Amino acid sequence: MTEPRSPRAAESAPSPDSVSRASALTWLASPRIRPVVPLVAVLLLGAVLNANGAFFLWQTQRAVLREIAVEGILACGMTVVIVAGGIDLAVGSVLALSAVCFAWLTLPHGWSGLGAVLVVLVVGALAGAVSGALVAFARIQAFIVTLAMMVFARGVAKELSGGQKISNYVQSADGHFVNVPTPPIFGVLDGRVLGGELSVVTLIFAATVLVTWFVLRRLRIGRYLYAVGSSFEAARLSGVPVRATLVFAYLLSGLFAAIAGICQAAQETHGDPETGLGYELDAIAMVVLGGTSLAGGRGGVCLTLVGALTLGYLQKVLSLNAYSTELRLMLTGAILILAVLFQRRVSRETE
Amino acid sequence: MALLELRRVTKSFGGTAALRDVSFELEPGEVHVLAGENGAGKSTLIRIIAGALGDYAGELRLGGRALHFDGPAAARAAGIATIHQELSLVPALSVADNLLLATPGSPLAAVDRRGAREATTRALAELGLRIDPDTPVEALSLAERQLVEIARALTTDVRVLVMDEPTSALSAPDAERLLARVKALAGRGIGVIYISHRMDEIFRVADRVTVLRDGERVLTARASELGREGLLRALLGREIAAPAVANTAEKRPIRLRVRDLACDSRPRLEPVSFELRQGELLGVAGVEGSGASTLLHALFGDGARIRGDVALDGEPYRPRAPAQAFARGVALLAGDRHASVLAAQSVLENATLSSLRRFSPAALVRRHLELAAVKPEALRVRLKAPSLDAASGALSGGNQQKVALIRCLLARPKLLLLDDPTRGIDLGARADVHALLTELAAAGTSILFRTSDLTELTALADRALVLFDGRAVATLERRELEEARLLSLMMGGRA
Numbered sequence: 001m002t003e004p005r006s007p008r009a010a011e012s013a014p015s016p017d018s019v020s021r022a023s024a025l026t027w028l029a030s031p032r033i034r035p036v037v038p039l040v041a042v043l044l045l046g047a048v049l050n051a052n053g054a055f056f057l058w059q060t061q062r063a064v065l066r067e068i069a070v071e072g073i074l075a076c077g078m079t080v081v082i083v084a085g086g087i088d089l090a091v092g093s094v095l096a097l098s099a100v101c102f103a104w105l106t107l108p109h110g111w112s113g114l115g116a117v118l119v120v121l122v123v124g125a126l127a128g129a130v131s132g133a134l135v136a137f138a139r140i141q142a143f144i145v146t147l148a149m150m151v152f153a154r155g156v157a158k159e160l161s162g163g164q165k166i167s168n169y170v171q172s173a174d175g176h177f178v179n180v181p182t183p184p185i186f187g188v189l190d191g192r193v194l195g196g197e198l199s200v201v202t203l204i205f206a207a208t209v210l211v212t213w214f215v216l217r218r219l220r221i222g223r224y225l226y227a228v229g230s231s232f233e234a235a236r237l238s239g240v241p242v243r244a245t246l247v248f249a250y251l252l253s254g255l256f257a258a259i260a261g262i263c264q265a266a267q268e269t270h271g272d273p274e275t276g277l278g279y280e281l282d283a284i285a286m287v288v289l290g291g292t293s294l295a296g297g298r299g300g301v302c303l304t305l306v307g308a309l310t311l312g313y314l315q316k317v318l319s320l321n322a323y324s325t326e327l328r329l330m331l332t333g334a335i336l337i338l339a340v341l342f343q344r345r346v347s348r349e350t351e
Numbered sequence: 352m353a354l355l356e357l358r359r360v361t362k363s364f365g366g367t368a369a370l371r372d373v374s375f376e377l378e379p380g381e382v383h384v385l386a387g388e389n390g391a392g393k394s395t396l397i398r399i400i401a402g403a404l405g406d407y408a409g410e411l412r413l414g415g416r417a418l419h420f421d422g423p424a425a426a427r428a429a430g431i432a433t434i435h436q437e438l439s440l441v442p443a444l445s446v447a448d449n450l451l452l453a454t455p456g457s458p459l460a461a462v463d464r465r466g467a468r469e470a471t472t473r474a475l476a477e478l479g480l481r482i483d484p485d486t487p488v489e490a491l492s493l494a495e496r497q498l499v500e501i502a503r504a505l506t507t508d509v510r511v512l513v514m515d516e517p518t519s520a521l522s523a524p525d526a527e528r529l530l531a532r533v534k535a536l537a538g539r540g541i542g543v544i545y546i547s548h549r550m551d552e553i554f555r556v557a558d559r560v561t562v563l564r565d566g567e568r569v570l571t572a573r574a575s576e577l578g579r580e581g582l583l584r585a586l587l588g589r590e591i592a593a594p595a596v597a598n599t600a601e602k603r604p605i606r607l608r609v610r611d612l613a614c615d616s617r618p619r620l621e622p623v624s625f626e627l628r629q630g631e632l633l634g635v636a637g638v639e640g641s642g643a644s645t646l647l648h649a650l651f652g653d654g655a656r657i658r659g660d661v662a663l664d665g666e667p668y669r670p671r672a673p674a675q676a677f678a679r680g681v682a683l684l685a686g687d688r689h690a691s692v693l694a695a696q697s698v699l700e701n702a703t704l705s706s707l708r709r710f711s712p713a714a715l716v717r718r719h720l721e722l723a724a725v726k727p728e729a730l731r732v733r734l735k736a737p738s739l740d741a742a743s744g745a746l747s748g749g750n751q752q753k754v755a756l757i758r759c760l761l762a763r764p765k766l767l768l769l770d771d772p773t774r775g776i777d778l779g780a781r782a783d784v785h786a787l788l789t790e791l792a793a794a795g796t797s798i799l800f801r802t803s804d805l806t807e808l809t810a811l812a813d814r815a816l817v818l819f820d821g822r823a824v825a826t827l828e829r830r831e832l833e834e835a836r837l838l839s840l841m842m843g844g845r846a
Contacts, residue, residue, distance in 0.1 A: 220711040227704055230693040237653065237685050238704045238758060239677035297695040 085296030098261025103271025113185030128254020230297030694744025749780030
């Protein structure tokens with residue numbers, strides 16, 4: 001018997017050029033590097049179009065970190081829901097409802113900050129739990145359930161506020177309008193720490209990221225969330241409490257939306273029933289930009305943090321260079337698609 | 352002259368030959384049954400005929416002309432219609448619209464609704480089916496859908512009709528009606544290739560039978576000359592020898608006592624009673640649709656409500672969810688791999704999912720505890736994976752099955768329910784799984800396993816329960832386990 005000739009041997013010796021290209025791609029596509037490539041690209045863009053050095057100032061970084069905080073908190077909850085194979089369109093409305101509730105309790109009704117915070121957290125968690133229960137027990141699609149909750153929560157916010165912003169300028173019992181004192185919690189949440197170098201909302205965002213990471217990566221329920229998102233059927237047959245897990249995901253998302261709503265009210269110093277319009281879409285964009293798949297079962301909150309930074313810096317670069325709002329929206333949309341296409345393409349080429 | 356002829360066809364998948372030098376002839380107007388055990392090469396053969404596999408050696412002749420199809424559309428255009436086990440109707444569309452989908456034409460052409468409805472009514476009437484053409488397909492019974500599928504195949508000029516186990520999901524009277532229609536179609540000069548696992552059906556419908564075994568043609572014979580004995584011998588490839596090993600579990604206490612257990616899930620299960628002792632391996636033999644899977648899932652608290660009495664270690668046992676079954680020490684390995692393995696999750700995450708409480712004191716997952724438990728099990732089942740953190744979906748089928756098995760084992764089950772544990776996995780992995788099951792049984796775990804592989808059943812089982820059409824038709828002791836007998840019972844024949 002003769003040794004069979006291997007025609008592959010000749011072909012498998014690649015040219016040096018293709019080696020360097022392939023290894024560069026492999027590096028870019030490695031799971032650790034891939035998610036930060038769009039962020040690095042945006043930062044490089046900012047460094048080039050630096051608006052006479054304004055991009056390099058710490059106050060610019062501080063502003064970005066403050067501006068992404070509220071939507072970033074929503075994105076943390078969204079990450080948990082998306083990992084579990086769902087979607088939560090209600091977070092923007094629950095944010096508005098929470099902001100209105102918070103202002104309503106503290107300003108006209110004179111509640112203490114802490115009491116109001118606790119009540120609002122319960123309201124947000126409840127809204128999320130209702131969505132979760134409808135998804136888990138009534139088996140209605142998450143998109144439909146949370147779309148309904150988005151409309152409903154917005155309605156409650158408007159009903160509670162009478163369609164007006166709730167500020168510290170309130171009508172007293174005798175019909176005159178008076179200025180009531182704003183509780184100190186507004187100032188605290190809107191303030192800065194570390195000698196004015198870091199916004200409090202940024203710290204709250206960072207804490208939310210940490211909590212989400214802990215839930216997803218360290219707690220038992222984190223495993224269950226990934227399992228349910230990966231395959232509901234397989235998770236169920238493995239004895240995972242699938243329904244409780246789903247309710248938990250939406251409950252956490254509602255809770256985070258309440259936190260975001262309180263921050264929003266503090267920053268605006270009033271409760272606006274029209275606030276947070278479209279925030280759910282920005283939150284989804286942050287999750288997706290980080291590379292988490294909407295199919296569920298994959299991804300994580302670190303990716304979402306990267307996605308939030310990418311989106312935040314992109315906005316900052318465009319606004320520093322005085323691009324019009326219209327152009328900024330168009331560019332953001334285009335770059336979102338480009339980033340996702342890049343991640344997909346690179347991961348496919350190396351698989 | 353033969354209507355359809357395959358000459359010396361050979362087809363390999365990555366080194367393993369699925370078909371070796373197989374020749375096959377189909378006469379016009381005949382029903383030609385293709386028989387063989389799982390993996391014998393039947394589906395490869397019909398995929399070649401249907402144009403789904405183009406890369407084979409040998410020759411295909413239709414009406415005397417040598418042809419090579421470059422896709423299913425080419426085969427259809429040449430007059431070969433194939434009806435697969437998974438129906439290809441669009442459930443939300445009406446019957447008329449489904450038939451319209453099959454007619455060639457520009458996607459932008461105007462639809463002649465009235466003409467389509469009339470043509471549909473005519474086509475259905477030919478098959479003896481009287482239903483409103485506007486009925487959505489999802490509102491039809493399975494038997495009606497099967498007939499609509501045939502009607503759709505017949506809208507084009509069909510010379511060869513290939514049917515892959517068309518009655519596997521039908522009740523006996525529905526199957527009977529379908530068989531009558533198949534005979535009538537053959538009477539019109541169409542050549543029918545018919546795949547079936549049911550003994551009665553084969554001899555009811557077949558003019559000729561071709562038996563495949565291990566990718567080779569064993570014989571082609573007239574059904575009347577072959578006889579049931581002859582068919583069984585050809586399918587098994589040898590004379591029947593009985594293994595005689597004593598059931599070692601005979602004296603042990605009873606673990607599971609099932610009295611008149613019935614379940615309305617589809618396929619349904621009619622009242623069945625049996626007992627399972629500690630350390631006993633009870634095989635459940637039954638083809639797809641026999642109710643064997645339903646039995647396993649019913650005992651796992653999955654699916655429709657169950658009737659009857661079940662006792663586990665003497666205590667009443669009626670789980671209403673898989674989580675409750677796990678709490679009582681019952682684990683299930685699902686037959687469908689999508690329902691048993693989380694492809695996106697790592698080997699480790701898959702392995703510990705069912706017993707995660709043990710590895711997460713105070714709700715915190717402890718990786719070192721997981722590793723300490725999973726590593727020895729991975730060695731024991733000879734798992735081949737790049738690492739325990741690799742995504743399970745990237746492993747081979749056999750190794751995915753092993754991951755799912757580790758998950759069951761880590762739940763430390765008293766009763767293990769296995770639905771076709773070695774389906775689609777290679778011989779090496781299969782031997783590993785067999786060794787593991789024997790070892791588990793020896794250690795006292797009771798195992799209820801369904802399989803469609805008779806060699807596996809006779810090699811492993813202490814006893815076997817045979818299901819056919821939702822009913823338990825026999826319980827065989829170890830010394831009675833013969834493949835021919837089992838096969839006959841699984842196909843609805845007598846022992």
